[in-house]
Amino acid sequence: MFFAAGMYGLGLAMRHLGLAPAPAFLAGLAAGAGLSLIVGVLALRTAGVAFMIVTLMFAQAVYLATLLFGEWTRGDEGFTVAQASRQLWGIDLSDPTARYFAALALFALALLGCLALVRRPFGRVLIAIRENEERARLLGYDTFAHKLGAVVLSGTVSAAAGAAYGLLFGYVGATFATVQYSIFPLLWVLLGGAGTVIGPFLGTLFMFYLIDLSSGLTSAYMLIAGVVLVLLTLFARAGIAGELRKRLWRWLP
């Protein structure tokens, strides 16, 4: 949902307002931040599994909204971002090499930002809330405000990814708001290791190559992916990074 918010924030700003890529990218970030603020305020009245379900329902509502306003969003069909306008500081982002490095730069920025965050007092408080929310509250921390901050922050990072996708691949469409794009990141995180910084990246990599390799062997590749997922949740509940941290490197972020 936040991915789509960033994507549409950028795409609509470029298509209907005729903005240049840089301000349109900022519009994408603002769309993600705004949406996550609203969703966070409402969904954080619940916790745990209920919170997950409520946010998924919001995602579904956002998807249906993109279909409803098909006149502007072009719904399932989507629309393209004109190749000529996909330039940033004189770099042609439709060129595969430039595209790769732009994505890498954004990823590196997000990863370093995340690493810095968990070392800052704000991140420490978030860890404390994860470990024991009531204790954190009775140390004088406004846990609601901190959780809301976390939701907005992650929503904005997702929006950055969505806006970047729109810019790099020149396509904006409602398929990216479907529920599987909410569930896949969840799987990546669970696979890689919830509560780790590097985990989601490892999870994504693992899942990507798993599907890539297994689809070369059989057309039932999702079955293989499913079995691996079941095995991992049974035998490595902390995820890849979580298990590595437990067994090998305790310092792993």
Added chain:
Amino acid sequence: MSVLLQTRALTRHFDGLRAVHEVDFALPEGEVHALIGPNGAGKTTFVSMLCGRIAPTSGRVEFLGRDVTQLPAHKRIALGMAYTFQITSVFARLTARENVALAARRHIRGGHGPVMAAVHKALSQVGLDDRAAQIAGDLSYGHQRLLEIAMGLAQRPRLLILDEPTQGLADSEIAGFKALIRTLAADTTILLIEHNMDVVMQTADRITVLNFGEVLAQGTPSEIRANPAVQAAYLGSGADA
């Protein structure tokens, strides 16, 4: 001495069970006050309403002269309360140092240095300074209790509420704890829930006895010891405490 904390007709019912019933209570600044009573007397429920963990059914709580009944817990903590849990509730996967730092950061501005100084002061006050780098969950139960107290100290509260702090401590640690309470009493008001009568009699200025959610008696340690109603309800006849 001015009144730091006051409750008026503070009441909490759990589905018809009167856990705490119309308790009027006043705590003067600078006092070490012990709250005692049989199990299930409502002690923890009472202090949970003081710090905002549990909302009262009726009645009010005043802290520093203002009505804080409607304030959420974190705002009351910011006013200068601190609460340590009866059931050990440290952040088990973080180090002891980080546990205390989380408690200290709330009120210390100015970065890493001053926070760490406060952390080491609090840890050495409870005798855990040599275990600062250990994961809290790996500490022994008694040490986790001490860590819990250190987290309370690091907040430098006006009012420190300790919920059965000596439960599970060794005798030598209890002796250290009594000495610690006496040094803290100089600049902190302490409300202590305690079962260990030795600790209560030796540290408290005054004692309140709760029984079935109501105040049974209040007075100095010697008055409480001499009170026949308290002896019947709690200490048992021929109390030797």
